[in-house]
Amino acid sequence: MSQTGDEPLGHLLYRLAAVLRPQVGAVLGPLGLGLPEFVCLRILAQHPGRTSAELARATHVTAQANNQLLRRLEALGAVGRPETPATGRALPAELTDKGRELLACAERAVAAVDQQVLAGLTATEQRQLKSLLAKAGVAHRKDTDC
Secondary structure (H helix, E strand, O other): OEEEEOOOOHHHHHHHHHHHHHHHHHHHHHHHOHHHHHHHHHHHOOOOOOOOHHHHHOOOOHHHHHHHHHHHHHHHEEEOOOOOOOOOOOOOEEHHHHHHHHHHHHHHHHHHHHHHHHOOOOHHHHHHHHHHHHHHOOOOOOOOOO
């Protein structure tokens, strides 16, 4: 494998995701979560009141898939939505107290996996990598993304 930094970004991200995804899934599973649920909880923590359609756009899944995800989170008691919409058809979602506790547990578990996966980097390199990835992703977000 080339170490010169000329490998395509997609290939590098794929390799990283191939290591990270199953480990994250393994620590989230016992909490009753998958990666999509974890991402949804994080978005709702940062942006309470998002509708299913807004969450779907932010996570790049269909509205139907996101609605099913929200229903699973509601069944866990992690998310609450009103019985009827205040206006229109949208039902804004909010984290419950249980959802905030679940997210805190999930974030600790995922942080431990992050540390394992990034163990070959110094703390400074880890911060730089995360900062650069966040910066690269911001340039391509739409106004509706979180």
